Every structure is written in structure tokens, then in C-alpha cells.
Amino acid sequence: MNREVFDEVERKNREQKNVLKERKKALKDLKKAQRKNARLARRNVKMGAREHLRETGYTGPVILLNPRTGEALGSIKCMNAKGMTYVDVGTLRSGGSPFTVRDKIPVKILIGRDGVKYAIPINQKTGKVPDEALFARFLNEAEGGRNGRGRSIVIDIKKQADTVHVQPKDGFTPEGLLATGWWAHPGESDILGIDDPSSSVYGVLKGASSKSGMEAGNKIAILSPEEERIRKVLTDNFTGSELRNAVKDTGVMITTGSSGPGASGFYRYRQPGVDCPQIVLERDADEDTITHEFVHHLRFADETRGDVARTPYPVDEGGKLDARIWGTLSRDELASLKNIEEAATVAEATSRTRKPATLPTGYYQRIDGHSPANTDKEAVIGLYTHDRDVLLKTKRGSAPVRGKRASKRVNDRFLDTNISKLKMGGTPANRSVKKKREDGTMPKAKTTTAAKPAATKPAVSKPKPAAPKKSGVQTTIGKRKVR
DSSP: OOHHHHHHHHHHHHHHHHHHHHHHHHHHHHHHHHHHHHHHHHHHHHHHHHHHHHHTTOOSOEEEEOTTTOOEEEEEOOOOTTSEEEEETTOBTTBOOSSSOOOEEEEEEEEOTTSOEEEEEOOTTTOSOOHHHHHHHHHOTTSSOGGGOOOOHHHHHHSOOSOEEOOOTTOOOHHHHHHHTTTTOGGGSEETTTTSTTOSSOOOOBTBOHHHHHHHHTTEEEESTTHHHHHHHHHHHSOHHHHHHHTSSSOEEEEEOOOOTTEEEEEEOOBTTBOSOEEEEOTTOOHHHHHHHHHHHHHHHOTTOOGGGSOOSOBOTTSSBOHHHHTTSOHHHHHHHHHHHHHHHHHHHHHHOSSOOSSOOGGGGGBTTOOTTTOOHHHHHHHHHHHHHHHHEETTEEOOOOHHHHHHHHHHHGGGSSGGGBOSSSSOHHHHHHHHHHHTOSOOOOOOSOOOOOOOOOOOOOOOOOOOOOOOOOOOSSSOEEO
């Protein structure tokens, strides 16, 4: 091989090596750029979420979830300089809320003498702890005990503690409240009017058995000037065992306040950030509204229910809405579940109420084939009256029902009602129930009672002489939409 040919081969080899080297460098730069772009994309997602939350007034910690897999994408910390954050009660991770109204509850993060961080709700204007937050803390039996143990509200409320704290005239500051020790361990001291025997917000539910009435009444705090009427509706329309099941895991708070435009009440489920469930009623809320909201709570809290009578929302082992599962559901799936929940709650409340509602719930204007724009009052009343006949009539007459008869009545007759066609997006309730029944995915009742042993013939024994006898001695037309 002459020199010229050899030099040409060497030159081509060098060129190929340079090309290969440049390609390797380009590939390395590409991968580096891809990693950088991925980091920027994740940062942009977080920044966008943070800006959106700030625009809506939310500045609390957030966990972003992949809406398809439910896996955590990362966290955002939005605590402001004053050490105050917000718990957005209407927002679940990567999904909407089962109720419409959103509340922003400011909380102050403090570290107690035990080294534990406490998020204490405060009034945004005054910076003081509202009474509702004190009642909610007391009613949350799962927290506040020593060594991780629970507390007994029923025992606590019966006996006054050795130490009784009196609220300052304008309320506790978070720091002052934490210093008393009550917030950390409510069972070891009392706050006058909150959890001492003189508090008037708890009471025996007359009409229930003495044991059920005492247990349930002491775990239902009614912060309302209409307390007596609300208690009467509960005892008229629910049995003692139902009331006891409603507060088996935690107490419940019922307050009078604003429910939002066009609504007469709403129910706040237990969920991340909400340990004590709450029913909010407009002033002068009628029997149907009170019953409707308590049915929401019973459907969520009572695990002995199944099928249509049990909430279709995902519930975790701790008895709260399961945020992880909720975050994996699409908008249509969430709307379909809400259709079932609201329609079934309307049906059950209708089967329990002693008197027909003067203004039926506005949900009747949203059943399949109807709309608030073209459904008048007379049509709504007609749809409601039909459902009341379907749910109440029997061979022996027509009367409201309670207890297991009420939940069974809804399970058996739900698909015959007009309200079962409720559609607020997603799939109408009746079609969803039919499909879930076919798929076997309707909620199942949990039973805790062991099966009884088979009856056996008693052994024959010699008769004993008889012992001596002992003596004895219950929208959108006006404010009738409920959630």
C-alpha cells in the first residue's frame, strides 16, 4: 500500500472516530437535557399548582398524586411567614370534593412540650380558637389519649375533671390553649362549657333506649339555638341502635350556619384534615333537611349497611374518605358516585320523614330528562309525591319507617323511584346501581356477630320443684337543595 492510500485510510478512520465521539457527546447532552426538562416539568407542575392554590387562598401542604395510578408525584409546602397554614376542607388530593362548599380553615402549627406538632384551627380575623374547633377536638375520640390509646367521651362528660379551664372572654389563643394541656389530652382536664358536665350541647336523646340515648346523645354536639327541635327529629326518625352506630367511631357536630347559595344544609365527611364529621343546617331547616343530612352521616358511619343504603364513596380503614383511591377516579366516575349518594340519601330521608316536605329537594330538578331551567315547582312536587308513595306504601297502609326497615326499603325500592334517575354529570344513579349490582361492586355490609351454633336437643333431666314467685313492678326551589 503506497503512502497516499495509507494516509487516506488514516484520515477516514479519524473522521469516523470524531463522528462517533460527537454522537456520544450529543447523546449524553440529549439525556442531560431530557433530565433537566423532566425536572423543569415537575417544577412547573408544582409551581402551577402552588400559584393556583394561592389564588384560591390555600397555603397549606399539598401532596400531588398521579390521577391514574395514585402514586405521589411530590409535595408542595406553602406555609407563610407567620407560621399559619390552611386546611382546605373541600379539597381532596388530586380530586374534587363530595360536597360543593369549600371552606378554608386557617390553622396555626405549634410544637407542644411533648415535641408533637399540633395544628390548631383559628379564626382568621381574630386569631383565636373558635368554639367549633374545641368541640371537634373533644369529639375526636381517636386522638388525645395517652400512649396512643383512645378516650371515652361518654365517661369524660359525666364527671368534672379536677382541673377546669375557663375560656378568656375573647377566646383562647393557640399558644394559650396548648399551654393548658387540654388540646393535647382533653380527657385529663375540662374547659367550662365544652366538655364539663354543665355543657348544654350534649343531651340524652329521648325516645331511644336509655343506654342508646345516653351514649349517642353525649357524642352528638348540637351547637344551635334549635337544639331541642333537632334532637326531636333525630329521635323520631332514627332508632336507638342507629344513633349508637352513628357515633361508634367518633362524635358528630351539628351546627347552624350558612350552607351556600340555594342550599339548606350540607354534610362534611371525615377526610384528610377533617377528624370530626359535621352537619351544617340553615336556620329553620325543616324535618326533611335534618333527616337528609343525618342519613348522609349514617350511610358513611354505619358499616352494617350494604348495597344502596351504604355510601359508594371509598372509605379507608380509619373510617375516612380514602384520598388515595379518590385521586385515581375520573371526573365522570366521581359524578356518578355522587349521583348514587345523593339520590339514595333523598330516597331514604323520604321514607323516614313523618310529614311530606313542603318544598322537595332541588335534586328532583336534575333527574335524567329534567333541568332547573325547565322543571317547575308543580312538576317537582309530583315527582316527590310519587316517590313518597313508592317508598311508604305497604299492604297495611302508608307510614314512615326507621332502622333496618328503612335501609331495606331503600335497597328494595330505590330503582322504582324518580330520584334514582338523578344525573349531575356522569352516569345516572339507577344505571350505575344496576351495573354495580351486575359486577358485584356495590358496598357490602360488614357483620361482627358470630354465627350461632346449630340448635341441639337438650338433655332430659329430672324436673326441679318450682321456685317461689317474686313480685315485680322522624334545589333550587327556595332553599331546598341539600348536600
